[in-house]
Amino acid sequence: MADTRTIARLIKPVGFYNTKAKTVKRVTRIILEKYKGKVPEDMEELLTLPSVGRKTANCVLVYGFKRPAIPVDTHVHRIFNRLGVVKTKTPDETEQELTKIVDRKDWLPLNEVFVKYGQLICKPIGPKCSVCPLNDRCQWYRENYREKN
Ligand code: SF4
Numbered sequence: 001m002a003d004t005r006t007i008a009r010l011i012k013p014v015g016f017y018n019t020k021a022k023t024v025k026r027v028t029r030i031i032l033e034k035y036k037g038k039v040p041e042d043m044e045e046l047l048t049l050p051s052v053g054r055k056t057a058n059c060v061l062v063y064g065f066k067r068p069a070i071p072v073d074t075h076v077h078r079i080f081n082r083l084g085v086v087k088t089k090t091p092d093e094t095e096q097e098l099t100k101i102v103d104r105k106d107w108l109p110l111n112e113v114f115v116k117y118g119q120l121i122c123k124p125i126g127p128k129c130s131v132c133p134l135n136d137r138c139q140w141y142r143e144n145y146r147e148k149n
Pocket of ligand 1: 082128132
């Protein structure tokens, strides 16, 4: 198994890479010892791993196993609340709501599409509402921009 410094170097573009390298090492050891080197494909098992919450577990299911799931990070949570599609306080609540209203066939690409959307258009600060193709159906746009102009 690679040492923590090597893992840190390999993941370095990621924020908090030193702390994350320690976690990667811990999780790797558990996967090797408890799961014979196979990453579990099951949400409940994934959630028992250190530092693995629902977003990470869902990412493993979607990007590792192409299993339908909806990873909800800060971008997905923010955009769907701004649009008014959901009214939720946490990403986990947003995931619950989205799994009820989004067609299952659209679950796989949803995270990738909306993370990119959140980085490029519906940014946390200064969203580019004037060029957003969703602005005619966006609650945040109606309340914070269009009605004031
Ligand atoms: S109109 Fe603005 S706030 Fe609404 S989804 Fe588009 S960028 Fe985000």
